[in-house]
Amino acid sequence: MPQSSSTRRRTSAPKRGLNGAIITAWGGRDLRLRVLARQEVAENFLRLEVDVDGLLDRDEVYPTYWLRLWFTTPTGTGHQRAYTLVDPDPGTGTAWLEFFLHDGIASDWARAARIDDEIDATVLNGKNPVEDSPTHLLMIGDGASYPAIADTLRRRPDLPATVLLERRHGEDPHTMPVPVRETAAVRWLDPGEEIAEVALEAAAAAPPGTRFFVALEGAPTRRITSGLRKQLGTPKSAVHSLAYWKGR
Ligand SMILES: Cc1cc2nc3c(=O)[nH]c(=O)nc-3n(C[C@H](O)[C@H](O)[C@H](O)COP(=O)(O)OP(=O)(O)OC[C@H]3O[C@@H](n4cnc5c(N)ncnc54)[C@H](O)[C@@H]3O)c2cc1C
Structure with a gap:
């Protein structure tokens, strides 16, 4: 029927x-x-x-x-x-x-x-960024990568983390809660703030053995990845970076 x-x-x-x-x-x-x-x-x-x-x-x-x-x-x-x-x-x-x-x-x-x-x-996808249990995670993202970032924090409560997220709408921090714990520092940036600058400052202060997860729009993803590698000399293996979307 x-x-x-x-x-x-x-x-x-x-x-x-x-x-x-x-x-x-x-x-x-x-x-x-x-x-x-x-x-x-x-x-x-x-x-x-x-x-x-x-x-x-x-x-x-x-x-x-x-x-x-x-x-x-x-x-x-x-x-x-x-x-x-x-x-x-x-x-x-x-x-x-x-x-x-x-x-x-x-x-x-x-x-x-x-x-x-x-x-x-x-x-047909990527690699597990936390497979080998890095000493610290620095995760930089926005609404598109929030699911990946929050899920990583939920599933790996043992890993100390710093999270930088770019806010697009005023209510994003309420709509997209990140697990709260003593070993995780979370900061939401306003759209006008230069996320690449803030991210590279945080990266420069990150402890040895930090794993970097960068997942923003194409331009800031490239800027941060290049800064990590060229300015800060971060080994390629410590950087998991992928543009999550393209602005037009
Ligand atoms: C590995 C990976 C994992 C991802 N996981 C998620 C996820 O779990 N949840 C999720 O929401 N997204 C996720 N994304 C991002 C998502 O794939 C893109 O945002 C995609 O472009 C959306 O497709 P669309 O057909 O809706 O829009 P498109 O046809 O690609 O674009 C239409 C318009 O929307 C704009 N646009 C696209 N994405 C965004 C955005 N995120 N914010 C603002 N404007 C945008 C474009 O610039 C364009 O003007 C992921 C991307 C990658 C690479």
């Missing part, structure tokens, strides 16, 4: 084109996520619980672990964007996706997502 429009499952499984072929050639593994629950935290922040298609039995979903999600453009082609899996629960085979919302196809998909909606995803 055909499903009624209210119960029909929406599935984002677009044509992936060359981008998809390259990711497959590099060893990307496919899965399909299914939405199980939806939490509207604020107008600009939404959480979706997803079934991760057995991923937690096959892979170590370490803090900052991310997937490539295949959103669909109005013409049916693939719009691939990265999202972080947080709070993975191997007992139920589920995790959460957290969307810092703005204009965009991925954000629009999340706004409209309902229980049982599905979306294709591919695993």
Whole structure:
């Protein structure tokens, strides 16, 4: 019997084109996520619980672990964007996706997502920044990397940390709480503040053995990464840096 429009499952499984072929050639593994629950935290922040298609039995979903999600453009082609899996629960085979919302196809998909909606995803991602238990973490991010940063702090309460986050909306610090503990210093910067300068000052004062996690828009990510390497002589292995989004 055909499903009624209210119960029909929406599935984002677009044509992936060359981008998809390259990711497959590099060893990307496919899965399909299914939405199980939806939490509207604020107008600009939404959480979706997803079934991760057995991923937690096959892979170590370490803090900052991310997937490539295949959103669909109005013409049916693939719009691939990265999202972080947080709070993975191997007992139920589920995790959460957290969307810092703005204009965009991925954000629009999340706004409209309902229980049982599905979306294709591919695993081809980075490295665990806390695998070898650094002495200290300096994490620099914004709304897009908040899920990765807060999840790392939740899952590694043993690691002393300094967190710098760029605020876009006044209420961001309330919408996006970072775990509070004696060994973690958290500072939210206003949009006008020069996050690269503040980050490099913090990096210069960081204890030996610090691991640096830098995940902002492209320009400040490049500026901080270059400052860490060239100005401060930080070894490449201590820097986990990736532009999380591109401004236009
Ligand atoms: C490894 C990795 C993990 C990520 N994890 C998350 C996550 O868990 N949660 C999350 O919300 N994002 C995350 N991001 C960022 C997300 O992939 C991008 O923000 C993406 O561009 C959103 O796609 P879109 O289709 O909504 O917008 P796009 O089509 O890419 O862009 C549309 C417009 O929105 C602007 N824009 C895009 N991203 C942002 C932003 N973050 N803030 C303000 N303006 C923006 C663009 O400049 C453009 O003008 C992650 C990125 C990476 C690389």
